[in-house]
Amino acid sequence: MRWSQYFLPTLKETPAEAQIASHRLMLRAGMIRQSSAGIYAWLPLGLRVLRKIENIVRAEQNAAGCIEMLMSTLQPAELWRESGRYDAYGPEMLRFTDRHEREMLYGPTNEEQITEIFRASVRSYRQLPRLLYHIQWKFRDEIRPRFGVMRGREFLMKDAYSFDLDRAGAIRAYNKMFICYLRTFEKMGLKAIPMRAETGPIGGDLSHEFVILAETGESEIAYHRDLGSFNLAQAAIDYEGDLQPMVDSFTAKYAATDSERDPVREAALGDALVTGRGIEVGHIFYFGTKYSKAMNAVVAGPDGEESAVEMGSYGIGVSRLVGAAIEAFHDDSGILWPEALAPFRVGLINLKADDAACTAGCERIYQDLLTRGCEVLYDDRPERPGVKFADMDLIGLPHQIIVGPRGLAKDLIEVKDRRTGARIEMTTEAAVAAVAG
């Protein structure tokens, strides 16, 4: 993509309303624009990151045997009356009536809707187990939306729902998602710590949240250092096998947020204790028959007896992760994208766009990178080098190629690693090979 033909409105000034790094940087890097409080338009650069996250989530959900579908954003109030949550949910639920005065709502989550779909078509244990998911916009009317996409009102979430005949089956589904989540975040370049959690308004008796470390995180966390050193992204996971021992190897280790912390256990851990601040990026729940009983979602077992189906739900905050990743990876100059999430892999800077030889050289490099299938953003604007350096550091692409007329005359261009700041001079050919990946 040529910057001159893109839509990438970076800002020099730091917007006054942004209190945290990710919000500031997303606005400055031209990734989002606020539409109203807690509601954002995703500009082209931001959307590319959102899609990278979405695609990693989708690939890992599919690998774990989940089946994708897509529920609507709006739901009828009557569904939530069946489960008893319509009145219980509170003012975070956006309620309204349509032109025929039917009561409706913008879905904050989908337990009721998926239970209705399930009960309408599944009658027998032979059609179990099932894991269904969708990636759809949700709305929660936060009283004080802030922190940009980290605590917005309209947000993109992946939510999966499991259906099993009995508790043992539901725990198998829970374990699949537990391991799948660790892998998913690791594929993004993020280390998520699983923490036992309260079930809150979803209900149930077993729940974990997945928290990534970031200085500006919303809660204080403490955990055994081994939880930060696992490596599942490259492991071959057999999702149909017994995952309980693997899950136990995580849950046996100490990990707690805020109020759950235990000074005695922490003291015993000594050097093995890590503390810091964390951001919740995923949450899984086993809630058994809470919704299936209320909504009469029953299946016949092998003995012909009907019983309420056992369920769980599993959420990942897709749009929140864009902000969370920036909280984890940035410096004073801008964002430091992990390769898996970078909107482009390479930024190509033409230091003298009005120099014919320099522009011809950049053009060759640009085409060469495109031919190799490399995602490259080419800054071909007629701007001063200082502006280009600052903008490229701000948007945080992992690799920069910097081309000026003097170096190019000797076939020497600079390759810069955005994370370390290291710059190396090399030939054009070597530079392209080094960054193309």
Next chain:
Amino acid sequence: MRWSQYFLPTLKETPAEAQIASHRLMLRAGMIRQSSAGIYAWLPLGLRVLRKIENIVRAEQNAAGCIEMLMSTLQPAELWRESGRYDAYGPEMLRFTDRHEREMLYGPTNEEQITEIFRASVRSYRQLPRLLYHIQWKFRDEIRPRFGVMRGREFLMKDAYSFDLDRAGAIRAYNKMFICYLRTFEKMGLKAIPMRAETGPIGGDLSHEFVILAETGESEIAYHRDLGSFNLAQAAIDYEGDLQPMVDSFTAKYAATDSERDPVREAALGDALVTGRGIEVGHIFYFGTKYSKAMNAVVAGPDGEESAVEMGSYGIGVSRLVGAAIEAFHDDSGILWPEALAPFRVGLINLKADDAACTAGCERIYQDLLTRGCEVLYDDRPERPGVKFADMDLIGLPHQIIVGPRGLAKDLIEVKDRRTGARIEMTTEAAVAAVAG
């Protein structure tokens, strides 16, 4: 995908509420489930088709130089007060207030939102032209939603917006989208006829709608037969070149809907006249400065003078196209997917799932097809052949492979073309090669 592990709830009975073929078939084929009037959940099979359409639209928009972004579903009322459309839009607009009593709406279209984004960051003609688009859910509170996804309330739409310094530039953008749309529909296996249209509530003085032929279409159409025989899908289009002659070659030919029809011109066409019923699947508008003037979106020209930016908007009904394609392609047994839109390319039917040899043979074919990257749905259910034949015809995959124990013993299996109904016996190897594509 194995049918036994999928979520594909086909229906034997025809749902009483469905009046047209696509609505009936989408419900019966387990593609959608109604959530409330005019609002549907997309079940896994339906979502696959929706994504195929979305991906074709996206690829063709990108090829024409459009840049993707993503605006929110909800918008503040004040934006629409700026353009004067808030009160003008009528009861199709879903209005509500949030918990702080701020007036909001579920976007039925995005002219105001994109104009606000544009004016906030573009100041100079040097940043023009720009073509921005997004693919997002919209809501229009139809008084009597019907015909399934063809006239739903929550629907997925691609809408693009062009920004140019002057009318000539805006017409270039319009022409790009005109040609891009013809290609887009053709890539889906659909022939869309461009027809001069009223601009309606969007405004402006130049507009075309793109209409596909289908017996159950909503309006009567008539056109010169040459309009039905173009072929742009394989052509190399230079979107930066002068497209006016190509556009003229279409617009010079007679084409009209309902009230616009001209009996004199039709009589003169003689044999060249085609009449039928049509479904609108796209609509493009040049509306000039209608929104930019009202909302003060101005750019400085080369002479430093500021002027309101020239705009157009360009819509494709992504979710509607799923229904429209079925209206165009179905028979008494079910859907007849064009290859480009088929949820899976191949349906593999195991006629005797309790026969070990038959199942082992199917398993080999299934793995072979997957290895070749072929999208295959394997009906491994313990159902009678009649049920499997009916279900497979209903969901309309283009190619079927039918495997029974007797044929398999002689290494002979049947390949059926869903559209023609032709069945050919061949060896396993030949069958896999024939359908894999």
